[in-house]
Amino acid sequence: MKAFGFLSFGHYDLSGSGRMPGAKENLRNALEIAVGADELGVNGAYFRVHHFAPQHSAPMPLLSAIAARTSNIEVGTGVIDIRYENPLQLAEEAAQLDLLSDGRVALGVSRGSPEPVDRGYEAFGYHPAADDPKGAAMAREKFLRFMAAVDGEGMATSLPLDQQYPRMYHPDVPVPVMPHSMSLRKHVWWGAGSRDTAVRAAHDGVNLMSSTLLTEANGDRFEDLQADQIRAYRAAWKEAGHQWTPRVSVSRSIIPVTSEDDMRMFGIGGDEGGIGYIDDGQATFGRTYTDEPDKLVEQLKKDAALLEADTLMITIPSQLGVDANLRILQNFAEHVAPELGWEPNTKGTVTGYPIAESS
Secondary structure, three states: OOEEEEEEOOOOOOOOOOOOOOHHHHHHHHHHHHHHHHHHOOOEEEEOOOOOOOOOOOOHHHHHHHHHHOOOOEEEEEEEEHHHOOHHHHHHHHHHHHHHOOOOEEEEEEOOOOOOOOOHHHHOOOOOOOOOOOOHHHHHHHHHHHHHHHOOOOOEEOOOHHHOOOOOOOOOOEEOOOOOOOOHHHHEEEEEOOHHHHHHHHHHOOEEEEOOEEOOOOOOOHHHHHHHHHHHHHHHHHHHOOOOOOOEEEEEEEEEOOOHHHHHHHOOOOEOOEEEEEOOEEEEEOOEEEEOHHHHHHHHOOOHHHHHOOEEEEEEOHHHOHHHHHHHHHHHHHHOHHHHOOOOHHHOOOOOOOHHHOO
């Protein structure tokens, strides 16, 4: 593990009871957690995107605000449900964010997860074919179009010269969306929940953001299944012959207990994860780590997938506010991360492990 960041689901209160932050306070808390994390040397601030739920939704305003207030921390998503997106608009927004942040972007996208509404993307104006009940084929088509736009391919055709305003192009030539960021392709991640989707991400030439669950259940522990997924991804990357080194992230729920307040709030032990049912099938979920720092180090050094990844995303209880979450990140940075190989954000841009060493 070279780097770690926090992954926020951004839960907020709809009732106005005051027991949890409301939408406005939640957004401001997310910004302040990211600013504080940047000062601690944390490498990334990542946000899960859900629609029709009291969680983070449209991420670009928040990511831009964080980029403007910070110097080193990476800003990103884990993940954007691309079924809800106009791929060309997303490419424009992502390019602007990449340029404004000096390349501090980790844009995770995927087909998306189960949601509380029926085919919510249709309310946004996107209708998959009748034989595509979960929008997977539509998501694939949108992703490929998004990546073509990211790569600067022509997305529209210029008019005859006398019809152009302003007159900029030769007639009948392909025109890309703008602006274009040369580094953006290397900052796109696919959120993969299976070996097959991880292998496809490798062939597509994007980084791997391994999910918090895997849609496999063969009795193996989650971290072992995930390590196999990462190895399959790297083998496929090598086979595809891409000429740059990708990054790989995993997500974990980890809370170091360093005080009596921590003990009262979080306890000791966490849970072991296990097998559950989601999205019409069985899935394997990861465990939760809650313990004293020396015991966390011992446990995490046995996590096969964490040993394979260059970046760890720690899911945080964002509804607890700024101070509690910065304490979790500070405790991890001071007492756990250095024992796992962590390099603070002041060391520069995070890079992946060379494929030859891992495949």
